[in-house]
Amino acid sequence: MTVFLPRLLYLLAALAWYLLLWPNPVTIFMAACFSCLTLPLYRRLCLKAGRWRVRLERRQPDSRKRRWLIGLSRHVPFWGYVTAVISSLLVPIAVLALLVSPQAAAGLARLRELQANNFQMPLHWVEYIQQWRLSLSAYPRIEKLIDDFLQNLDTLFGDTMSILVSRGFGFLGGTMTAFWTTFLFLTLTVLFTLYSRRIRKIFCRIFHLPQAFLRRFTSTIHRALKAIMLGIVLVALAQGFLCGIGFAVAGLNQPAFWGMLATLVAPIPVVGTALIWLPLCLSLWFTGKTMAAVGLALWGVLAVAGVDNVLRPLFLRQGIKAPFFVLILAILCGLASFGPVGLIAGPILLAFAMQAVEEANRFYNFHD
Numbered sequence: 001m002t003v004f005l006p007r008l009l010y011l012l013a014a015l016a017w018y019l020l021l022w023p024n025p026v027t028i029f030m031a032a033c034f035s036c037l038t039l040p041l042y043r044r045l046c047l048k049a050g051r052w053r054v055r056l057e058r059r060q061p062d063s064r065k066r067r068w069l070i071g072l073s074r075h076v077p078f079w080g081y082v083t084a085v086i087s088s089l090l091v092p093i094a095v096l097a098l099l100v101s102p103q104a105a106a107g108l109a110r111l112r113e114l115q116a117n118n119f120q121m122p123l124h125w126v127e128y129i130q131q132w133r134l135s136l137s138a139y140p141r142i143e144k145l146i147d148d149f150l151q152n153l154d155t156l157f158g159d160t161m162s163i164l165v166s167r168g169f170g171f172l173g174g175t176m177t178a179f180w181t182t183f184l185f186l187t188l189t190v191l192f193t194l195y196s197r198r199i200r201k202i203f204c205r206i207f208h209l210p211q212a213f214l215r216r217f218t219s220t221i222h223r224a225l226k227a228i229m230l231g232i233v234l235v236a237l238a239q240g241f242l243c244g245i246g247f248a249v250a251g252l253n254q255p256a257f258w259g260m261l262a263t264l265v266a267p268i269p270v271v272g273t274a275l276i277w278l279p280l281c282l283s284l285w286f287t288g289k290t291m292a293a294v295g296l297a298l299w300g301v302l303a304v305a306g307v308d309n310v311l312r313p314l315f316l317r318q319g320i321k322a323p324f325f326v327l328i329l330a331i332l333c334g335l336a337s338f339g340p341v342g343l344i345a346g347p348i349l350l351a352f353a354m355q356a357v358e359e360a361n362r363f364y365n366f367h368d
Helices: 004-021 025-059 064-116 123-135 140-173 175-194 196-207 211-249 255-265 274-286 290-319 324-367
Strands: none
Touching (some): 004 196, 025 175, 064 175, 175 196, 211 255, 211 290, 211 324, 274 290
16 A cells, blocks of 8 residues: 555646646657757756856855855756757747848738639639640640649649648637747747656656666657657758748749748658658749749759758668668658648657667566
8 A cells, every 4th residue: 555655646736737738739759859869958057057066166266256156056957958949949030030020921922812712723824824735735644643643743743732821810810829839849948848757756656667777768768759850840940941942043033932832841751841842942943944944943842852852861760770761651651640730740759669678678578
């Protein structure tokens, strides 16, 4: 009874928190991931503040200034970590606002126009393609193959842009919800970081696990998150930036806005930024800007796709020791199961499963 009662109380406490936070599972998951990713920063701040406090206690004579500095050193890790976390969110938002806001109105108006037409191709595109089809009428198999490809491309582009537009307008229409979600995310991130040791200790006590066992899982998830941050987020930002440069050089209107859309779709495996730059290439081609269309297509295939093909496998495989095909499969399955958050959940679940198998093998090797 004396052993069972503390575990029961821990479980009741976990149940109470679950009932409070269960309407926000995605926010909890993202906060836990961000806390795991930034926990080493908080620990470094605590270590440096502790060394500073020791120097103050040893070298400084007792005075009001010394006591004030010692008190300040106790709060530096917390406020430094909070500042770093908030800055990591506000700085990208500020940069995005400065670059994209002047072009957002025109870009969103264009997307609304496309959405009103169900993302159908413009009439001059259709006329050009009809003429092209007539020239292929002597080759029915090739004509059917091209028709199927164009229909699939039109459907894929229409579905993707519908999702982007609806999510974007939903965000703009739910500003208070976005503020509340952001506040909850920041609060939970800080709480998870501050009480990480206690959370790990309680978890080990509930399930009777050694802390070294749980620490290995935490390290695995941390490495996976670093790989995801580098291989998905930073590569997507780099691709969006390169797309924006290509759009500006090609003479397209609102290049920063279309570059932002390219960043949003860049993590989608296989197609990625081609969902944005390929239709824009076709638009340039059909309006008579042949050189700009060819140049933008080459830029998309060689530079933008090259970054994805080289850097993403390199970063992901450094943190998750799995074949790149398996990583892509995990991302696709995560997207299908969890939506956009599956970009992170898929690779993390894969890393968790691989670590679980490794721990099981370690157990059997120890007892054999």
